[in-house]
Each structure stands twice: as C-alpha cells, then as structure tokens.
Amino acid sequence: MCVDWHERFAEAPDxxxxxxxxQTAVPVLDFEIGGDGFITMAGPCSVETERQLMATANHVxxxxxxxxxxxxxxxxxxxxxxxxxxLEGLKLLALARQETGLAIVTEVMSETDVSLIAExxxxxxxxxxxxxNYALLEAAAHSGRPILxxxxxxxxxxxxxxxxxxxxxxxxxxxxxxxxxxxxxxxxTRNTFDVAxxxxxxxxSHLPVIADPSHAAGHRxxxxxxxxxxxxxxxxxxxVEVHPExxxxxxxxxxxxxxxxxxxxxxxxxxxxxLRESAVSRTMEAVA
Ligand code: PEP
Ligand code: MN
Numbered sequence: 001m002c003v004d005w006h007e008r009f010a011e012a013p014d015x016x017x018x019x020x021x022x023q024t025a026v027p028v029l030d031f032e033i034g035g036d037g038f039i040t041m042a043g044p045c046s047v048e049t050e051r052q053l054m055a056t057a058n059h060v061x062x063x064x065x066x067x068x069x070x071x072x073x074x075x076x077x078x079x080x081x082x083x084x085x086x087l088e089g090l091k092l093l094a095l096a097r098q099e100t101g102l103a104i105v106t107e108v109m110s111e112t113d114v115s116l117i118a119e120x121x122x123x124x125x126x127x128x129x130x131x132x133n134y135a136l137l138e139a140a141a142h143s144g145r146p147i148l149x150x151x152x153x154x155x156x157x158x159x160x161x162x163x164x165x166x167x168x169x170x171x172x173x174x175x176x177x178x179x180x181x182x183x184x185x186x187x188x189t190r191n192t193f194d195v196a197x198x199x200x201x202x203x204x205s206h207l208p209v210i211a212d213p214s215h216a217a218g219h220r221x222x223x224x225x226x227x228x229x230x231x232x233x234x235x236x237x238x239x240v241e242v243h244p245e246x247x248x249x250x251x252x253x254x255x256x257x258x259x260x261x262x263x264x265x266x267x268x269x270x271x272x273x274x275l276r277e278s279a280v281s282r283t284m285e286a287v288a
Contacts, residue, residue: 005204012161014168015175021206026146026174028122029103031066033146033176034208036280038273039237041067041105041210042262045252046074046082047089055244057096059259063266067123068093068102069239073109074251075129082250090120097122105148105239111139118143128153128180128215131163141170148239150178150212157197164207176208177201178239179230181216190218190255193226195233202234209234214241214255223257224265231272240265 009016017023025035033039042060047053047070057068072089074082085092093104103122108114109130117124123146130136131152140147147167151160164175179198181191193216201209211230213223227238243249243256257265 009158009161009204012158012165015161015164015205015207017204017206024173024175024206024208026176026208028067028146029101031103033210034236036277038231038235038276039067039210040065040266041069041237041239042242043069044071044243044249045214045241045256046071046250047085047092047106048250050092050095052244053092053096054099056242057100057102059244060242060262061100061102063263066103067105068096068100069105069125069241070096071107071251073107073113073117075107075109075127076251087116090117094120108136108140111136114139114143118145121145123148123176126150126163128155131155131160134163134166137163137166138170141167141172144172146174146176147172148176148178148210150180151182151194151197153181153183153191155182157200160197160201161205164205176210176236177205178210178212179216179235180212180239189216189222191216193217193229195229198230198233198235208236210237210239211235212239214239214252214257218255220246220255220257220261223255224261224268227265227269228272231269231276234276 025032042065072084074084097104105123106121107125107127108117124140125148128150167175181193184192213226217223241256242262246253246256
C-alpha cells in the first residue's frame with residue numbers, strides 16, 4: 001500500500017503539491033529559486049572584513065553564483081565565540097550587492113531585527129536553531145522578503161513543513177526549504193546529511209529545496225561529494241560556505257572551501273546540473 005502523503009502531512013496542507021500547484025518559483029532580483037535553473041548561494045559563514053567579503057563575492061560570482069551568503073548576526077553555540085558584526089556586517093553585504101549584483105541572504109535571529117535586516121537582505125535566513133521560533137517566523141513572513149528556512153538540527157521533515165506552513169499562514173508564499181544535516185549518533189561528521197529528506201521534500205512539496213553541504217559535513221573535504229548527492233536527489237540549489245583563507249576564518253573555517261576548492265567543486269557539479277536541468281525541462285514539457 002502506498003503512503004498517502006497528504007494524510008501524513010495533513011497539518012501543512014498549503015506547502016504540499018496539488019493539482020493546481022506543482023512547483024513554486026521564488027522571485028529574487030531578476031532570477032528565480034525553484035525555477036528551471038540551479039541556484040548556488042555561496043559566501044563566508046560570517047561577514048568579517050570588507051576585504052574578505054568583496055574578495056569572496058567577486059570570486060563566487062565568476063562561478064555563476066547568484067546569491068551571496070554571509071552572517072552579520074551569528075547564532076553561536078558558545079557565548080564567547082564571535083557573534084557577528086551586526087549592522088556593520090549588513091552594510092558590507094549591501095556594498096557587495098552594489099558591486100557585484102549578487103542577491104544577499106543573511107540570518108535573522110530576533111523579531112526585533114527583522115525590519116533592519118529586511119532593508120539590507122534580499123532573502124532572510126531563519127537558522128536551524130530558530131526553525132520553530134514562531135514569533136520570529138511570523139515577523140519574518142510579514143517583512144515580505146523570501147524566507148530561507150533551515151531545518152532544525154533535531155527537526156523532522158514534518159516539523160520543517162509545519163514551520164513553512166506557518167510562514168505561508170502569515171501571508172508570505174516565498175519559502176525556500178533547506179536541508180543542512182541533523183543530529184544523530186554519528187559524531188565524525190558535524191551533522192548527518194539527510195538526503196532522503198531532500199527527495200521526500202521534492203516529492204511532496206511545491207516549495208524550492210536547497211541543500212547546505214557545509215553545515216551537514218562540518219569538514220571541507222566532504223562538501224563536494226555531499227553537494228553532488230544533493231543535485232542528484234533533486235535539490236533546486238546549494239548553500240555553501242566559501243572563505244579566502246578558511247584557516248583564518250572567524251567561524252566555521254573547518255567546513256569552508258577556499259577559492260580553488262570551490263572552483264573544483266563547481267566544475268565537478270556541472271555534469272550533474274546539466275542532467276538535472278534536462279530532466280526538469282522534460283518534466284515541464286510533460287506537465288504542459
Ligand atoms: C549558517 O548558515 O551559518 C548557520 C549558522 O547555519 P545553521 O542554522 O544551519 O546552523
Ligand atoms: Mn556557518
């Protein structure tokens with residue numbers, strides 16, 4: 001007997017595929033996430049300096065990246081770790097957008113910061129630690145900006161879909177789901193990359209799904225393989241940490257790619273992306 005996914009996910013009805021809605025394409029600047037094209041978002045874990053951010057933005061843009069990531073308000077596990085540059089970081093992100101034309105995604109951690117961050121960012125990231133912070137989801141939804149919703153590290157697929165439904169309930173249809181690994185008994189990798197979640201989300205939901213192999217792996221050597229797996233599982237895009245000098249990064253250096261490693265990963269992804277795009281256009285033709 002087949003699982004009835006609509007019954008299974010009954011409390012998140014609006015994020016599920018229906019006869020009327022098979023796929024949502026989230027508009028950002030002059031492109032879409034969840035449309036035909038595969039979108040790569042890349043950049044440092046944290047915005048550190050103008051030099052670091054501009055070098056990274058200029059480099060990743062040359063590789064076809066459309067969205068620059070970079071945290072200005074950082075959720076750190078230790079209260080003594082670098083917490084982000086705050087407003088200064090947002091200003092540097094705005095400068096990078098102005099110079100490169102890249103869209104900006106950055107994390108918002110508190111309801112009170114939503115309007116400030118929405119002034120600077122094209123996409124608001126809700127991080128893993130806040131996936132079930134409903135007051136934040138509501139405030140972020142009301143900003144009208146697309147929301148990149150990261151799966152909580154101990155959240156099920158259903159929990160993620162519930163949170164996405166919450167954003168839709170508050171009038172914002174532009175949600176991008178992100179698989180970034182979950183906590184399991186395995187501790188060699190930072191998290192366990194749940195590739196089945198990507199396949200499942202693509203099967204049941206019309207929302208775009210992107211993968212974050214950096215936070216899933218926790219080690220830069222593993223990032224390209226996870227990225228390739230994400231493409232073959234049907235992801236609409238990637239979120240990857242890149243830093244000019246990962247060994248000197250103020251956060252998440254261990255999982256950040258340097259420029260050469262990023263270039264090599266992107267080159268290795270090309271054939272996978274080409275296959276995906278021909279499959280997507282065949283599906284579109286079949287639906288039409
Ligand atoms: C990040 O993207 O830098 C981040 C903190 O991610 P997560 O919320 O998935 O841990
Ligand atoms: Mn990070």
